[in-house]
Amino acid sequence: MPSRSVRGLAAAGLLVTAMLAPVAAAAATGDDAHRHGQGRFGIRLLEIPENRLDDPRSHAFIVDHVNPGTTFTRRLEVFSTSSSRQHVDLYAAAAQVGDAGFRFAPARTPNELTSWIRLDRTAVDLPPHGHVPVTATVAVPPSASKGERYAVLWAEISSASPGPSGNVALVNRVGVRTYLDVGPGGEPPTSFRIGEVTAERTGDAQPRLVAEVGNTGERAVDLEGEVRLSEGPSALSAGPFRSARATTLPPGGHGRVTVPLGHDLPAGPWRFRLTLRSGRVSRTATGTITFPAAGERAAAYGGPSVPVLAACGAAVAAAGLLVAGLRRFRRRPVNGEAA
The missing domain is CATH 2.60.40.10 (Immunoglobulins)
Incomplete structure (x- = not known):
C-alpha cells in the first residue's frame, strides 16, 4: 500500500525548494536567466508521506520505499517570479548515483524509473508571478525487481531565439530528485x-x-x-x-x-x-x-563514529525542520548543477 501523504499549504511551507541546473554545457544558469530579465522559476513538492515527516530529505526530494505493484502520487507545484508569461515543459528524466555522486542524465534520457512516472501535465503556461499544480503518478509494475532507482522531475524553459553563438538555444531547467526503493517487506536500512x-x-x-x-x-x-x-x-x-x-x-x-x-x-x-x-x-x-x-x-x-537515529514526532518535525530544512537545501550545489 502506498504511504499516506500530508497535503496542502502546511506541507508546502515545509517543502519550498527550487533547484536550478543547466541542461548542457551551453545552457544558461539561473543567474544568467535573471540577468536576461526572465525572472526565476521553480518546482517544489506539496506533499510528503506521513511516515517521513521526520526525514529532512523527504522535504525536498521524493524519497520512498514501496512494494512491487504499488501505485502512488505526489503533488508538486511549478511557479514563477517573472513579470512575463513563461512556457514550461515538464518531464521525468534519468539519474544515477555512483562514485561521482548524484548525476543527471542529459536532456530527456529515460530509464526504468522514468517509464513508471506519468505527469498529468507535459507543459504549463505560467502567468506573471503565477503557480500551477502538477501531479506525478508512479506505477511500479508487479514484476519490478528489488533495488533503488533514481530520476529527476524536471521543469524546463527554452529561449525563443538562438543564443550568442547563433546556433545554440539557451535552456534552464529545475528539478526534484526521486529516490525510489522497490522490494517486498520493510525498507532497507540506511547507514x-x-x-x-x-x-x-x-x-x-x-x-x-x-x-x-x-x-x-x-x-x-x-x-x-x-x-x-x-x-x-x-x-x-x-x-x-x-x-x-x-x-x-x-x-x-x-x-x-x-x-x-x-x-x-x-x-x-x-x-x-x-x-x-x-x-x-x-x-x-x-x-x-x-x-x-x-x-x-x-x-x-x-x-x-557514533550512530544517532533521529526519532522525532510529526509535530516536532513540522515545527523544527522548517528552518533547518530550508537552510540546508537552499545551499546545496551538486556536481555543477543543482537539484
Missing part, C-alpha cells in the same frame, strides 16, 4: 560510517576538516553536517562550521565530506566534534587536531 578525519589548509591558507565516509547501508545517502571546535588556544571555542556541499554516495560507496573553517582560526590544538547526517540518520566523530601549514595535511585522532 554510513565516518572514517579518517584530516585537517588541511587550502592554497589561501583557509583551514578545513576532511572526513572519509562510507555508505554501509542499502540506500543512497546525501551526507552533510557540521564541525564544532573546543578547548582551543586560550580555551577558545568556534563553530558550528557547515559542510561546503552534500556528498551523495550509493550503497557500498565511499567519498569525502569537506567542512571549511574560519580563516582566522589559530593552528591549535583543538578538540573537534564532527556530526554528519543523511535524512534521519546521524553519525559523530571526535578527536584532537592541530592545523598544518598551507598545502599540508594532518591526521585527526578521531574515535569511531
Whole structure:
C-alpha cells in the first residue's frame, strides 16, 4: 500500500525548494536567466508521506520505499517570479548515483524509473508571478525487481531565439530528485560510517576538516553536517562550521565530506566534534587536531563514529525542520548543477 501523504499549504511551507541546473554545457544558469530579465522559476513538492515527516530529505526530494505493484502520487507545484508569461515543459528524466555522486542524465534520457512516472501535465503556461499544480503518478509494475532507482522531475524553459553563438538555444531547467526503493517487506536500512578525519589548509591558507565516509547501508545517502571546535588556544571555542556541499554516495560507496573553517582560526590544538547526517540518520566523530601549514595535511585522532537515529514526532518535525530544512537545501550545489 502506498504511504499516506500530508497535503496542502502546511506541507508546502515545509517543502519550498527550487533547484536550478543547466541542461548542457551551453545552457544558461539561473543567474544568467535573471540577468536576461526572465525572472526565476521553480518546482517544489506539496506533499510528503506521513511516515517521513521526520526525514529532512523527504522535504525536498521524493524519497520512498514501496512494494512491487504499488501505485502512488505526489503533488508538486511549478511557479514563477517573472513579470512575463513563461512556457514550461515538464518531464521525468534519468539519474544515477555512483562514485561521482548524484548525476543527471542529459536532456530527456529515460530509464526504468522514468517509464513508471506519468505527469498529468507535459507543459504549463505560467502567468506573471503565477503557480500551477502538477501531479506525478508512479506505477511500479508487479514484476519490478528489488533495488533503488533514481530520476529527476524536471521543469524546463527554452529561449525563443538562438543564443550568442547563433546556433545554440539557451535552456534552464529545475528539478526534484526521486529516490525510489522497490522490494517486498520493510525498507532497507540506511547507514554510513565516518572514517579518517584530516585537517588541511587550502592554497589561501583557509583551514578545513576532511572526513572519509562510507555508505554501509542499502540506500543512497546525501551526507552533510557540521564541525564544532573546543578547548582551543586560550580555551577558545568556534563553530558550528557547515559542510561546503552534500556528498551523495550509493550503497557500498565511499567519498569525502569537506567542512571549511574560519580563516582566522589559530593552528591549535583543538578538540573537534564532527556530526554528519543523511535524512534521519546521524553519525559523530571526535578527536584532537592541530592545523598544518598551507598545502599540508594532518591526521585527526578521531574515535569511531557514533550512530544517532533521529526519532522525532510529526509535530516536532513540522515545527523544527522548517528552518533547518530550508537552510540546508537552499545551499546545496551538486556536481555543477543543482537539484
